[in-house]
Amino acid sequence: MKDQIIEVQDLTKVYPNGKVAVNKVSFTLNKSEIFGMLGPNGSGKTTTILMLLGLLDATKGSVSVLGYNPLRTPLEIKKRVSYLPDSVGFYSNLSAYENVDYTTRFLNLDGKERKERINIALKKMRLYKNRNDKIKTFSHGMKQRLGLAEVLIKKPAIAILDEPTQGLDPESVSEFLDIIRSFRDDENMSVLISSHQLNQVQSVCNRVGLFSQGSLITYGTVKELSEAQFGTNRLIDLSLEEDADISEIAQNIDGITQIKRTSPCEWIFSCTKDIRSKLVKALVDNRLNINSVSLQMYSLEDIYRSFFEEVKNGEE
């Protein structure tokens, strides 16, 4: 089986009123990979997801999910792909078990297997004790966990999670991210995750794609994106004891691409490699006292902000 299990090429969605919701989006999802679709609300992430599932017709472009075309064979895709929608909804008059049992019946499993799968998934999501409770008694986090249980029940090749951590407390977010990691590592699933909570997504994704106004601006690993955007992916924070201009000293060090003074005693260096030892040596040789020096990587938020500033400036 080939590695790319989702292939999207020039996918476009134009509504009858002329609004372009998705504009020539192209990307791939590899086997056993977590791909993050990042972007603000209304940037076309959910529309793209719905087109992948065959729940929305594409205006132009091609999509292949596990080798199937979502418009021609949506059922084949829906059998193999689980979807957790943004703010997942359940029937409040039914219990947790009844809710997932309803959707599991569509899978055409025999009764014993259906029951077994539901119970295993509910146990994994720590909801087994609450299985007979009505959904109206569930918190937002519990509902999201039940949504993930439903994802697991299908035993899919791909899980598509739309804003799965939205509205969760920090503890639940951390738990959720662990579950999502386990989907890839233990269940051997590929995961497509849409979010605007960048730092959370950064910690679980192998690759990310940045969406803006219906277009996929760029995609790749965080390292690739930071190198593409800043020419490097490393940052060195330096704090001196005294006010001194060290730009001339730093310029002579090989590997520094950018120097920025953030306050009289504080500096940030963008580098292609770790130059801390060389920098410290040069400063000490010049009799300068150092408070602290630390190496950081560019965060997804830095990259995202920088990309969208460029987009904004381009529009202006």
Add this chain to the structure above:
Amino acid sequence: MAKNKGHALTGLNVVFVKEFHDFTHSARMLVLTILILLTAGTSIYVASQTVKSCVGEDNFLLLSLFTLSKTPVPSFLTLMSFLVPLTGIALGFDSVNSEFQNRTLPRVLSQPIYKDVLLFGKALGSLASMALVLLSLWLFVIGFAMLFLGVPPTGEQISRAMVYYLITLLYGVLWFVIALFFSIICTQSSTSALVSIACWLFFMIFWPTICQLLSYAIGGTNSIVIAKTNSVLARISPYVLYSEASIAILNPTTRSLGVVLFYQMDGALGGSPLPFGQSFLLIWPQLTSFFAAIILIFTFGYMKFQRMEIRV
């Protein structure tokens, strides 16, 4: 193990069973059923007291239970013409928009089913629950008649009563389909409920007045044209179609519906009952109108639903 590969109606049975279970176990269905049973029971009891004296004289005693009234209790037929639309509306007004409001639509439609299966399943579930309620009521009336009047119904009476059951079911389904249509086009359940009830009130209260005004405007001073126009326009109302069809089938002496001129009555045997087949032919246009209206409104709703985006 998966049992089959799936087809166009994959999952229809799952949606149907869930909807049927939801309807038959819902508080609103229980309240409506109790209301119908109480009012219909009272009406039937009052009618049975009136017809008791005619036992042995009237060949269609059972059928007269449906149509007889005694002030202040209206006939069973009149009560049904009010309560059946309410049942249809109660079943349909939030069928689709509640799925949007509860955000359940994307979750359900991401399962291996086609979008229209959900709508078909909902419609069939409602149809089955309404058929069940009306059948219970029908059996209740027949049983009541046998118990209190002590006369077993004839085959023709049962046939006519069954056709009446079919007419009542069609009438209920039409109102369900109207409510379902509004639940598709209105995003809020409260709005669709209000619009459906407004539609019902319009046909029950305002439409007869509007028909009269329009008939006079069209017919001028020609009383035959006025009467014919009024009769045609009035039949746009489901209530009129239901009343006409029910009376013709429950009262075998009804020989025609609408305007009848004197010369047309020449040679007619007044007061003698029509055979079942002839009565059925008489109501055939009303039955086909019901079918046509149901299919038309459902098709409009279906088209709108298929074009809707599943996102809230």
